[in-house]
Amino acid sequence: MSDSASEFRPLLAVLRGERQAVPPVWLMRQAGRYLPEYRALRAEKGGFLELVNDSEAAAEITLQPIRRFGFDGAILFSDILVIPHALGQDLRFEAGEGPRLSPPLVDHALAALQRAPERLTPVYETVRRVRADLPARTTFLGFAGSPWTVATYMVAGQGSREQGETRRYAYRDPAAFEAIIDAIVESTIDYLSGQIVAGVDAVQLFDSWSGSLSPAQFERWVIAPTIRIVAALKARHPETPVIGFPKGAGGKLIAYARETGIDAIGLDETVDPVWAGTYLPETMPVQGNLDPLALIAGGDALEDAVSRILGSFGDRPHIFNLGHGILPDTPIAHVEQLLTLVRGGA
16 A cells, blocks of 8 residues: 555555544454344345355455545454364354364364364455455455454354453463464454555454453463564564554553554553553554444533544544454434534534
8 A cells, every 4th residue: 555545545554644634433253233234135145154164245244434534544344263274173153152272272183173264255255345345535444353362263163251261361371371462463464464465554453351360471472472473473474564553561561562562552442541541552543442432422411422532532543443352232312413523513
């Protein structure tokens, strides 16, 4: 992507360190269940994994919120668990219970898995389809799960609130757990590189479960693998920005921002914007961090929350976003209110 292209993509310009008078906006999980057009397509096509692997449907879902709201960024419709699927685990989504991976690595050897990188091919085709239809002004964001978060699913075979099984495994057998992390790192580098080649403008690493780790474990299982991924991507694609999103990291955000090599940092809703503005590197773009429940509330509560965030980040490059994913019961009208507030009624 040439520098001149950033003039037409305000979000990409922010990721490259340019403060915008009106911050660009996109929302995590903006393509999904709160949209009636998404629900209609899912009812027609089937389950979630079927949609991910149907490149035509996945491209349509990626574009739906851009058509409706004109967000400044489009986020690829996919899932972080395509990486364990490509590493050889079976992946299924059970209604009302979430994803399941088998065999769980807590009692099965990583070496026994039969790798299947071809399972990622539909994602690259989705990227190509979206790139062809995306408005010139819209930044296209690819993504992957960060190694720690992906590993929690691979070890336990499913998500868990405390990640206790994976944390115990990492303490009990750090060498075996490091092998899992290494496999995820290598696959993630190739996967994100493939997305970039296919047409995304920037990528985000989602570390949804990073908040459960002690400082030493955070350094080993979050920061160190992220350093490797970012360095490899910069070597292959030096012009492509990388956003890091270590949800729940709290005070560990400072080390993450300074050590990993990321270009921008996503903040969850528990991070005080005033604190972040004070302690994070002053030139680093930040992304966030509206509470998804404030968006559901709407009205004065939403207006107050938006005002506080805009006031705190007004002097630095800022991308307005949620502190995590948009929730399925979010009213469409509240998303429209949010955009009016951020864009100043424009």
